[in-house]
């Protein structure tokens with residue numbers, strides 16, 4: 001398994017452009033199954049999870065034409081339903097989270113679907129109840145094959161209904177929306193997730209001929225249609241990469257310009273990094289993070305210690321908490337990081353502690369970081385990347401550390417960050433893939 005060898009301590013400088021959004025890609029690429037006409041998608045990130053999702057579609061019989069590394073055309077005019085039920089699909093689909101979102105469009109268009117036990121980050125329990133209950137409400141029956149962890153779903157005809165989701169699941173909302181576009185009558189989804197990923201999916205579906213109201217809110221109303229058509233779609237910049245680069249710049253005292261950052265879709269993300277004391281200039285659609293010797297974490301108005309926690313959109317995304325945590329280790333001041341959604345995402349802090357960071361892991365959901373204020377540098381060590389975002393956070397820690405670090409299991413990082421060592425080395429980093 002490949003590793004990164006990182007020589008830390010370099011100041012970086014230059015421009016970096018975020019890739020297309022991973023979690024949007026997994027949704028909109030699944031949506032190509034909703035029509036037999038051609039769909040062209042631009043700004044596709046060249047990363048493991050997305051490439052795997054595209055491979056899955058190709059194996060399902062979708063004609064995939066890679067126009068270039070970041071643009072693909074898809075034509076789902078001859079879908080192989082046999083493959084969908086196969087062991088091969090179960091095995092490959094089980095390697096990523098995104099594969100669950102093949103079910104919604106398949107149920108909508110072909111009235112049957114299979115969901116393998118999905119892969120993705122091992123960051124705690126990740127249930128599929130919201131997806132399955134939503135499908136049931138639309139008139140789907142399901143069998144759970146416990147020996148193979150395979151869900152089998154089928155319906156005579158999906159029927160629109162009102163549903164209140166038990167939680168605003170991101171992939172759950174995407175899945176239910178993609179099924180409901182073909183349901184008879186009106187589907188109302190309350191407590192829907194409303195991340196930019198979902199907004200982008202819904203806008204694409206509308207361009208394909210779907211009838212969806214309430215886009216951007218937690219109340220979506222969908223009038224079923226009989227057919228959808230081809231379209232062209234361009235993915236947003238990956239907001240998680242944007243946040244990671246803001247953190248990287250601060251942690252390595254570097255001046256970095258994040259080009260075409262998609263400012264209007266970043267929500268509260270810049271504000272959270274500003275609370276850590278990181279300066280940012282917003283120039284057109286770029287974020288310029290100037291080189292800063294130090295940054296100071298703000299307190300609440302009454303002087304209380306700041307807490308940064310995750311929440312469904314427009315709250316702060318859980319996918320950036322690991323980055324925020326690592327950046328806080330060199331800030332002046334203290335912060336409580338509260339990861340509410342996932343229970344195993346903070347365990348990587350033991351590696352930061354080994355590097356010299358001052359962190360108290362209070363319980364699986366909360367860690368208090370006492371910033372070192374650059375009184376001493378972190379030191380390079382050998383570590384393993386447990387998940388995609390912890391992996392990137394450890395990479396940032398290693399780039400700021402004194403000496404050499406080795407990060408093992410970088411396949412996790414490759415799941416979500418495109419050509420990361422080349423792009424960071426172009427800014428002056430010293431990262432070797434070994």
Ligand SMILES: CC(=O)N[C@H]1[C@@H](OP(=O)(O)OP(=O)(O)OC[C@H]2O[C@@H](n3ccc(=O)[nH]c3=O)[C@H](O)[C@@H]2O)O[C@H](CO)[C@@H](O)[C@@H]1O
Pocket residue numbers: 023026097098125126127167168169170171172312317318319340341342
């Ligand atoms: C492929 C993809 O798009 N993955 C993202 C998607 O995963 P995914 O769609 O799998 O995540 P969900 O939105 O379903 O939920 C994530 C976790 O948070 C919990 N939960 C969710 C909502 C809530 O109000 N309270 C709560 O506790 C759920 O029980 C679950 O354990 O959304 C997650 C939450 O933003 C992100 O971390 C993942 O990167």
Ligand SMILES: C=C(OP(=O)(O)O)C(=O)O
Pocket residue numbers: 022023049096097098119120121122319388389416
């Ligand atoms: C948790 C993540 O991904 P996935 O849901 O694909 O595991 C993530 O992107 O941070």
